[in-house]
Amino acid sequence: MSNTEAPFRISIPDDELESLKQKLALTRFPDELEDAGRDYGAPLADIQRLTNHWKDTYLSKWREHEAKLNEDFPQFTRDIEVDGFGTLNIHYVHKKSTVVDAVPLLFVHGWPGSFLEARKILPLLVEDSPEHPSFHVVVVSLPGYGFSEAPKKKGFGVPQYAEIGHKLMLALGYNEYVTQGGDWGSLITRKIAQVYGPKHSKAWHTNTPIGEAPHPTRRPWLLLSYLLFTLSPKEKAGLERTKWFQEKGIGYFKEQSTQPQTLGYSLADSPVGLLGWIYEKLVNWTDEYPWTDDEVLTWISIYWFSRAGPAASVRIYYEVSNQSPEGFARNIETPIPVGHSYFPKELAVLPRSWIKASNPTLVFESEHEGGGHFAAHERPEGLVSDLRKMFGKGGPAFGVVPGKTGYV
Amino acid sequence: MSDTEAPFRISISDNELESLKQKLALTRFPDELEDAGRDYGAPLADIQRLTNYWKDTYLSKWKEHEAKLNEDLPQFTRDIEVDGFGTLNIHYVHKKSTVVDAVPLLFVHGWPGSFLEARKILPLLVENSPEHPSFHVVAVSLPGYGFSEAPKKKGFGSTQYAEVGHKLMLALGYNEYVTQGGDWGALITRRIAQLYGPKHSKAWHTNMPLGEAPHPTRRPWLLLTYLLFKLSPKEKAGLERTQWFQEKGIGYFKEQSTQPQTLGYSLADSPVGLLGWIYEKLVNWTDEYPWTDDEVLTWISIYWFSRAGPAASVRIYYEVNNLTPEGFARNIETPIPVGHSYFPKELAILPRSWIKAANPTLVFESEHEGGGHFAAYERPEALVGDLRKMFGKGGPAFGVVPGKTGF
Numbered sequence: 001m002s003n004t005e006a007p008f009r010i011s012i013p014d015d016e017l018e019s020l021k022q023k024l025a026l027t028r029f030p031d032e033l034e035d036a037g038r039d040y041g042a043p044l045a046d047i048q049r050l051t052n053h054w055k056d057t058y059l060s061k062w063r064e065h066e067a068k069l070n071e072d073f074p075q076f077t078r079d080i081e082v083d084g085f086g087t088l089n090i091h092y093v094h095k096k097s098t099v100v101d102a103v104p105l106l107f108v109h110g111w112p113g114s115f116l117e118a119r120k121i122l123p124l125l126v127e128d129s130p131e132h133p134s135f136h137v138v139v140v141s142l143p144g145y146g147f148s149e150a151p152k153k154k155g156f157g158v159p160q161y162a163e164i165g166h167k168l169m170l171a172l173g174y175n176e177y178v179t180q181g182g183d184w185g186s187l188i189t190r191k192i193a194q195v196y197g198p199k200h201s202k203a204w205h206t207n208t209p210i211g212e213a214p215h216p217t218r219r220p221w222l223l224l225s226y227l228l229f230t231l232s233p234k235e236k237a238g239l240e241r242t243k244w245f246q247e248k249g250i251g252y253f254k255e256q257s258t259q260p261q262t263l264g265y266s267l268a269d270s271p272v273g274l275l276g277w278i279y280e281k282l283v284n285w286t287d288e289y290p291w292t293d294d295e296v297l298t299w300i301s302i303y304w305f306s307r308a309g310p311a312a313s314v315r316i317y318y319e320v321s322n323q324s325p326e327g328f329a330r331n332i333e334t335p336i337p338v339g340h341s342y343f344p345k346e347l348a349v350l351p352r353s354w355i356k357a358s359n360p361t362l363v364f365e366s367e368h369e370g371g372g373h374f375a376a377h378e379r380p381e382g383l384v385s386d387l388r389k390m391f392g393k394g395g396p397a398f399g400v401v402p403g404k405t406g407y408v
Numbered sequence: 409m410s411d412t413e414a415p416f417r418i419s420i421s422d423n424e425l426e427s428l429k430q431k432l433a434l435t436r437f438p439d440e441l442e443d444a445g446r447d448y449g450a451p452l453a454d455i456q457r458l459t460n461y462w463k464d465t466y467l468s469k470w471k472e473h474e475a476k477l478n479e480d481l482p483q484f485t486r487d488i489e490v491d492g493f494g495t496l497n498i499h500y501v502h503k504k505s506t507v508v509d510a511v512p513l514l515f516v517h518g519w520p521g522s523f524l525e526a527r528k529i530l531p532l533l534v535e536n537s538p539e540h541p542s543f544h545v546v547a548v549s550l551p552g553y554g555f556s557e558a559p560k561k562k563g564f565g566s567t568q569y570a571e572v573g574h575k576l577m578l579a580l581g582y583n584e585y586v587t588q589g590g591d592w593g594a595l596i597t598r599r600i601a602q603l604y605g606p607k608h609s610k611a612w613h614t615n616m617p618l619g620e621a622p623h624p625t626r627r628p629w630l631l632l633t634y635l636l637f638k639l640s641p642k643e644k645a646g647l648e649r650t651q652w653f654q655e656k657g658i659g660y661f662k663e664q665s666t667q668p669q670t671l672g673y674s675l676a677d678s679p680v681g682l683l684g685w686i687y688e689k690l691v692n693w694t695d696e697y698p699w700t701d702d703e704v705l706t707w708i709s710i711y712w713f714s715r716a717g718p719a720a721s722v723r724i725y726y727e728v729n730n731l732t733p734e735g736f737a738r739n740i741e742t743p744i745p746v747g748h749s750y751f752p753k754e755l756a757i758l759p760r761s762w763i764k765a766a767n768p769t770l771v772f773e774s775e776h777e778g779g780g781h782f783a784a785y786e787r788p789e790a791l792v793g794d795l796r797k798m799f800g801k802g803g804p805a806f807g808v809v810p811g812k813t814g815f
Contacts (some may be wrong), residue, residue, distance in 0.1 A: 040671050153442050250662055251663030254662040258655075261684075265437070268436050269436050273677055
């Protein structure tokens with residue numbers, strides 16, 4: 001297979017910047033009910049402020065933001081062939097540690113995430129120190145996200161996303177590697193573990209661990225209510241969070257898994273529509289993370305300027321739901337060691353006993369007092385520390401990649 | 409209560425027309441998967457064609473469309489006070505029959521419907537004939553729809569919508585009346601029946617009848633699957649349609665009932681976003697209705713140019729779900745006669761036995777071989793035919809409004 005790797009720098013054409021500005025200038029806002037707070041969705045005051053900042057300030061500084069992104073993220077593209085889907089040109093970040101035998105690690109994002117989520121953990125992971133292991137880091141942009149091409153055919157599901165991640169690691173010379181993922185990244189790295197482990201994938205870590213029945217997606221709430229009396233306060237709070245998500249936070253999921261194209265017209269055409277759709281998650285899914293307007297707008301701009309357009313990013317929900325009508329909390333076991341980080345504002349926070357029962361190869365657990373769904377962005381030190389403990393000397397996954405322990 | 413009624417004509421400003429054109433000209437379309445068909449949502453080719461037509465042709469003829477709307481639908485506004493919510497200025501259609509003692513009928517639309525849904529049934533309902541009853545027709549624009557104001561406070565639910573409909577009828581001098589409604593109109597006219605019947609609301613008719621347990625919104629699908637072996641082919645097809653809706657067609661409902669403001673940013677700002685969101689329903693919820701582009705765009709334009717903006721229209725899902733967490737298929741009984749029309753492409757099609765069990769005052773039923781959710785628009789003759797049978801001489805609801813038999 002020929003090496004199609006090419007260095008990549010984000011470089012949004014002037015006419016795209018101009019188009020976005022024009023659209024923003026024509027924004028028509030809805031009104032809002034009195035005292036709506038966040039109950040009805042993303043608050044109007046936030047959205048208006050962000051929209052105006054995007055239009056009046058952020059975009060005129062785009063080239064600075066872009067330069068900083070390119071500085072923080074050494075990026076590349078290369079062609080990856082996917083069985084039945086042809087060749088996709090995949091965008092990724094690749095940063096090697098100065099430690100030659102660093103542990104090769106593939107980081108996989110989800111929705112509404114992107115390669116951007118690795119921004120803070122990247123320098124920490126590659127950092128050289130006798131105190132902790134170092135990693136060579138690959139951050140893939142899933143097909144349909146960031147600057148990766150999207151599949152053109154129907155049926156691109158978890159096995160295909162896993163194939164991309166795996167083949168990318170092989171193409172970069174990492175025949176054996178470990179993975180870290182949350183959200184779709186968790187499902188995908190789990191699939192990588194099942195399909196390519198233990199031969200290639202040696203261990204995996206997730207910040208969105210799940211367990212099976214009695215599982216909230218099957219909703220025996222009467223049972224859960226009964227169980228609430230036998231759970232610890234933390235576990236009860238976790239189930240309440242889970243219940244909130246399943247009842248109040250699931251609308252986007254239902255639409256994206258049934259009519260992604262319909263939603264796609266709004267996401268592709270309306271900057272404020274895209275902003276609202278994603279910003280609501282940035283707030284509701286995090287643990288009071290103090291988003292700056294620039295942070296939010298960089299996050300959204302990646303979606304707005306993405307190679308495949310924002311509508312492509314939501315098709316994964318349709319494909320995976322179609323292929324897994326029984327739900328995602330099945331077939332959880334993997335043949336390789338797994339590590340979990342538990343953050344209190346994750347979306348499915350299940351009793352530890354349920355999680356352990358579904359993950360017989362669980363070798364590492366770490367519980368955090370704060371943090372939510374976007375762990376790498378919200379709690380980079382917390383997450384990296386967990387990876388260092390799991391893969392470091394004395395840790396349960398130390399040396400899983402032969403010859404690449406992460407130390408000098 | 410002072411009479412604040414004023415005649416109303418739709419008259420969209422040049423500014424608004426120009427803004428819409430500008431936005432349409434800047435439309436950024438998504439791509440689409442090969443062979444997606446309608447599986448992933450509204451098809452790209454349709455949406456592109458409609459968008460371009462909207463921009464290049466339809467809007468330049470808007471004044472003609474507007475004039476025809478104003479001609480077909482005599483409109484008014486008046487202030488209606490709603491307990492706890494202050495005064496809302498309500499838009500409605502009001503057309504009297506030449507038959508003095510016509511039956512007063514309130515028609516209530518749903519989402520993504522509007523007063524427009526009454527366009528075809530209006531002339532049929534008011535028509536004078538010895539063969540069938542005539543009606544005085546009121547088609548209210550629900551608060552947040554058409555050219556009615558929207559509530560500003562939280563908590564405006566089915567009780568409040570019912571209050572608006574009832575008070576409007578009283579204000580128009582119809583102390584006693586009947587109602588017809590589908591979608592939210594079914595819930596609202598049912599509420600009117602419960603709150604204001606039999607004193608004011610005398611009988612009600614719906615094209616979206618419901619029944620109780622085992623109910624699809626509680627989803628005991630294993631039970632339903634078992635039952636499938638005991639149902640007629642039509643009933644099986646109906647349950648499959650219902651299942652399709654609950655599994656594939658429910659995304660909009662979940663988003664609108666939990667995060668309507670989030671969705672509202674898209675609907676308010678993006679004409680193509682609004683078009684896609686609603687057009688998908690116009691196709692999926694009807695029985696192969698041959699929509700013309702003009703029809704679709706008039707429908708969507710009413711939403712785009714609505715007084716409260718399209719985001720206001722979806723809040724009803726949040727409010728009613730919040731107030732009714734146990735679901736909509738409860739508290740179905742009413743103290744007045746009810747009539748049902750069954751259309752095969754409705755969204756919830758339940759076995760007749762379940763419906764009858766939940767509707768003890770059911771006096772009229774009519775089954776149709778074709779037609780879907782927007783019955784008044786798709787099958788106007790059929791729907792009016794049913795109303796004429798229900799309320800006509802020899803019908804089960806003949807003379808329910810004393811002195812106003814429709815003849």
